[in-house]
Amino acid sequence: MSVDFNALAQQFCNFYYDQFDKDRSQLGNLYRDHSMMTFESTQLQGSRNIVEKLVSLPFRKVAHRISTLDAQPASENGDVLVMVTGELLVDEEQNAQRYSQCFHLIPESGSYFVLNDIFRLNYG
Amino acid sequence: MSVDFNALAQQFCNFYYDQFDKDRSQLGNLYRDHSMMTFESTQLQGSRNIVEKLVSLPFRKVAHRISTLDAQPASENGDVLVMVTGELLVDEEQNAQRYSQCFHLIPESGSYFVLNDIFRLNYG
Structure with a gap:
C-alpha cells in the first residue's frame, strides 16, 4: 500500500487540532476501543475514556499551533507515525504553552484511526 | 505476547542515551536496513545512514537527560511506542537544549530494534 504519509499526517493533524479547538467532545470517532492515550502521564484506553478526559480539561477555549x-511509515500496512511539537493557548492566557505529541495512525476503510496518542506539555 | 512496556521503554532509552553519550558510532546495532530516522527534518533510512548522520553531528561531547x-504497546506483536522529552548539553555549553524524540521499537529474537526514530530540538 502506497500512501503519501507526509500529506496524510499533515491532513490528519490539521483536522485533529481544528476539531479539538472547535469542539473536543467530537474527537471520539478518531479513536477505537483499543486506542490508548497518555496525557501528561495519565494512561487512558478507549474512545469514551479518552474523550471524557479531553473534555474534562480545565479550559474553555484552546488554540493549537503546530x-x-x-x-514516517510505521509498518507495511500503511500505519503512519507522527510527532508534532507545537504551542497551545488556553482561555485568556497571553503565554503559549509548548507541547509534544505523538500519534500512531492505522488505516481503516479508506480512513485512519488513532491507535496511540502520547501528549506532554514541555515545561521550560 | 505480554511485555512490561514501561520497563522495556525505560531500559531501552537508558541504554540508548548512555551509548549515544559514550560513543554514538556504536548505535548501529539498534537499527535495521528498513529503519527510518527523521533528525530535525532530515529523513534517513537504514542503520548505516542513520549512524553516519549521528556521528556527523557537530559536537564532541553530549549528555542527554530524560x-x-x-x-504504549503499539501492536499485538509486542511493538512499543516511546515518546521522550528531555534536555541535552553539548561540549562546553552551559545551557541545555530541550528535545523531543519518538521511538517505535520492534521485538526481534528476544530483543528490540528501532523501526522509527523522530528527533526534534524544541526551540523556545
Whole structure:
C-alpha cells in the first residue's frame, strides 16, 4: 500500500487540532476501543475514556499551533507515525504553552484511526 | 505476547542515551536496513545512514537527560511506542537544549530494534 504519509499526517493533524479547538467532545470517532492515550502521564484506553478526559480539561477555549510535524511509515500496512511539537493557548492566557505529541495512525476503510496518542506539555 | 512496556521503554532509552553519550558510532546495532530516522527534518533510512548522520553531528561531547518518558504497546506483536522529552548539553555549553524524540521499537529474537526514530530540538 502506497500512501503519501507526509500529506496524510499533515491532513490528519490539521483536522485533529481544528476539531479539538472547535469542539473536543467530537474527537471520539478518531479513536477505537483499543486506542490508548497518555496525557501528561495519565494512561487512558478507549474512545469514551479518552474523550471524557479531553473534555474534562480545565479550559474553555484552546488554540493549537503546530511548530514542527514529522511523519514516517510505521509498518507495511500503511500505519503512519507522527510527532508534532507545537504551542497551545488556553482561555485568556497571553503565554503559549509548548507541547509534544505523538500519534500512531492505522488505516481503516479508506480512513485512519488513532491507535496511540502520547501528549506532554514541555515545561521550560 | 505480554511485555512490561514501561520497563522495556525505560531500559531501552537508558541504554540508548548512555551509548549515544559514550560513543554514538556504536548505535548501529539498534537499527535495521528498513529503519527510518527523521533528525530535525532530515529523513534517513537504514542503520548505516542513520549512524553516519549521528556521528556527523557537530559536537564532541553530549549528555542527554530524560525529563519525561511515556510508552504504549503499539501492536499485538509486542511493538512499543516511546515518546521522550528531555534536555541535552553539548561540549562546553552551559545551557541545555530541550528535545523531543519518538521511538517505535520492534521485538526481534528476544530483543528490540528501532523501526522509527523522530528527533526534534524544541526551540523556545
